[in-house]
Amino acid sequence: MDAAEFRKRGKEMVDYIADYLEKIEKRQVFPDVEPGYLRPLIPDCAPQKPESFEDVFKDIEKIIMPGVTHWHSPYFFAYFPAASSFPALLADMLCGGIGCVGFSWAASPACTELETVMLDWLGKMINLPEEFLAGEDGQGGGVIQGSASEATLISLLAARTKTIRRVQSEKPELTEADIMGRLVAYASDQFCATLGTTPCCSFDKLLELGPLCNKENIWMHIDAAYAGSAFICPEFRHLLNGVEFADSFNFNPHKWLLVNFDCSAMWVKKRSDLTGAFKLEPLYLQHHHQESGLVTDYRHWQIPLGRRFRSLKLWFVLRMYGVMGLQEHIRKHVRLAHQFEHLVLQDERFEICAEVVLGLVCFRLKGSNELNMALLKSINEAKKIHLVPCHLREKFVLRFAICSRTVESTHVKFAWQHISQLATDLLKTWEQSHHQQ
C-alpha cells in the first residue's frame, strides 16, 4: 500500500469509524460469542502473498465486530469509562503518522517538551501544588504512563530505592537484601492511598494519612485513576485536599477526560527520585544536552524504553474542548449518576450501598447475595445494557457506572426501567421457588 492508496483507504476508515460511533446505540452492547469463536473463522497461519484492503476490511464486520464489547455504547455501564473523543482520535492518527520514539529529548524534542508542558497544563487544571509542576526550573514534573498500575509500580520502585539508600547511609553494615526483607508497604484492601476506588468510588482520608507518612518518612503515592478527572471542577477539588503531603500522584485522563487509552498522568515532587532509581545511559542514547533543568529524558521515568507521542492527544483534547467543555462532560456524568440514584431510591425494593460522589452508583435489591447475583445474571443475559458487580464488605453489589460520552438521561431512564422490570420478573419466580421449598 502506497501513500495514494492510504489516502483512499484512510478516508474510508474515517467514515467507518464515524459510522460505528454514530450508530453504536443500535449494536447489542455485549456480544453473543462463546470462547474460542474467532479461531475457526480465520486461517491457521499468515498468508504468503498480500491480500487486498477490501478483503481485510470486510472481515471487520464479519469477524471482529461480532466479538466486540461496545465500550462506547450509551448502554454500557460496566467497569469505569474508557475515554474516547474525536479530537483524541485525530491526535492519535497524527501520533502514528509521525511515528517517533521519544525515549530521550534528542530522539524527538517536540515529543518530550509537549509532554512536560501538557502535564503542567493538566496539573494546573486540577490545582496541583506547584511543587508537582516542572515549570522552567522546577524539581518536580509530570509524565504520561501507560496505566495507573505502571505509575504505582514506578512509585513503589522509586520509594524502595530511596529508602534502601537512606537506610544504607545510616547503617552501612546492612546489605541490600537485609533491608529489602524489612521494608513495609502500607495499603488498605483497595491498595495505596486511593481517591475513587474501583468497587465503590470511596476516598481515603489524605489529610489524616499524609502527615503520618511525612512524619514517618514513608513515600505516599496517591492513585486517583478514575476520580482525578473530576478535580477540574471546583466543586470536586476538595476531594484532592491533602495531595500536598504526597510524593507522587496519578490519574487517568484515558478514563474520564476524553483522551483515548493510553494516557495515565503521573506527577512527582522530585524528579530525581525517579531518575535516581531508573537511570539508564548507554552511549547510543546519550546526546550532548544531558539531563538538566530544561532537558528531560523520559526513559528514566518509566519501565519501557520506547514511548509514543501521547501528549498530542492531551493537547488536542484540552484545546478543542477547553476546560469548560471538559467540566461540562464531568458534570453531565455526575448528574446522570444522581438521576439513577434517585430512581433507585424511589423503589423500596432496592437500596443504595455507597455514597454517590461522582459517576458511579452502587445498588442492590434488599435481600440475599444470591438474589442479586440472579438479578445481575438476568441483566447481562438480556444484553440490553451491561453492568459488572463488586463486593462491599460481605455484600454482592451491582455497579452502575456512567461511561459513554454520548449517554443521556433517556438511556439512564431506559436502563432503570429495564432493571426494574427484570427485578419484578425475578422476584416473582424467586418467591414462587421459595414458596415451593
Place this chain on the structure above:
Amino acid sequence: MDAAEFRKRGKEMVDYIADYLEKIEKRQVFPDVEPGYLRPLIPDCAPQKPESFEDVFKDIEKIIMPGVTHWHSPYFFAYFPAASSFPALLADMLCGGIGCVGFSWAASPACTELETVMLDWLGKMINLPEEFLAGEDGQGGGVIQGSASEATLISLLAARTKTIRRVQSEKPELTEADIMGRLVAYASDQFCATLGTTPCCSFDKLLELGPLCNKENIWMHIDAAYAGSAFICPEFRHLLNGVEFADSFNFNPHKWLLVNFDCSAMWVKKRSDLTGAFKLEPLYLQHHHQESGLVTDYRHWQIPLGRRFRSLKLWFVLRMYGVMGLQEHIRKHVRLAHQFEHLVLQDERFEICAEVVLGLVCFRLKGSNELNMALLKSINEAKKIHLVPCHLREKFVLRFAICSRTVESTHVKFAWQHISQLATDLLKTWEQSHHQQ
C-alpha cells in the same frame, strides 16, 4: 466536534499524514531546536473555551514539526528502526475507534482472541517450537507487551515467583526475604540472553547457554527485540536455534516488521508461570467463563490492567504484506547494510568493527576515539543524515542502522559520500592541528 466534523477533519488528517510521509525526504532529518524551545511558543495553561480544529491544526507545522526528529526519513540511520506502514496506521485508527479495553476475555472477546491467534501466526512465521503456541489447548502462548523492557521485567518477576515457590517447598524454614537475598540473575554486559544486541547486533550462543540453564533450573528469557523479525526469512532462522531451551522469548514487530509502536511480541512455554505470578481477581473483573484452555485474561500476563486492541495492527500488516512482502522488506534492509559495509571496506581510512549480520553496520575511522567522536559530531551537526554511536570494548564506534521503510540504495550511497567527504575535511584539520602541536 461531532461525527460529521470528524469525517471532514479525519480526511484532512489522512491527507496530512500521507503528505508528511510522501515528502519526508525533503525535511531536515534532525531538528534545529534547543532545549526549552516549545514552552514559550504556547500558552501557560489550557484554554477555558474550545478552540477550533483549524487553530490546532496550523500549530502542527508551527510548533510540533520544528522539534521532530524524523524517524521515517530515508536519511535516518540512528538507533534501530521504528516500524511504520500504512496498513498498521489504518489498523491503529480502527483500534482507537473501537476503543475497547481488553483486560479480560469478557471485556472484549475479539480483542483477546485475535491476539492469541495472531501470536500463533507470528510464532509459526519464525518457526517457534510448538510448545510456545497456544493452539486450541496448548500450555503456552503469546501476548503483546508494550516493549521489550516490559517483557524482560515480566519474565524476571515470573522467574522469581517460580523459584521462590520451589525453594520454599524444598526448605520451608526459609522466609521469602531469605530466598530473595540469595537469588541470582545471570546476564552479560548486554543483559539477558540476547539475539541482536543494540550496540552491535551480536548474538548469544543459545545452544551453549540453553542446556546449562535447563540443567541448573534457571529461567531462560531470550530478547531478540530487533533481530527477531529477520527470523521470518529461512536464511536467518538458524540464528534462533536453541530457542527450544528457553522459557520465554520476545521480539518487537514494532522495530522491524512494519507494525507501528507499540507491539512487542512475547511467548512463554507455560502460561501458568505468568498467570501464577500476576493473577488478579477482583469481583468486577470476573466473568462466568473463567480462565480455561479457551479463555485467556491477558491482564494476568502483564503489568498494566488496561490494554488496547493492538493485534489489529498485526492482522492488517501480516495480511496486506503477506509473509513474502515482509521477507522482501527484511532482505532489502540487510542488502543495504551490506552495500554500506562494502563502501566502508573500499576506503582504507575506515574499518568495520563487528560482523554485519542483519541491518546494522558498526564502523569507525582507523584512529583514536577522539577522532571518531569528532567525525560523529560533524555528521550530526550537518544534519543531512542522523547516526548514533556505541562503545565496543574500549572503542568509540559509529552505528549505521538501516531504518526507514522507504530507504533505497541511492540514500545509502549519498550517506556514504557525505560521511566520506566529512572525514576528508576532518582529517585535513586534524592533521594540521596535530602538526602544529
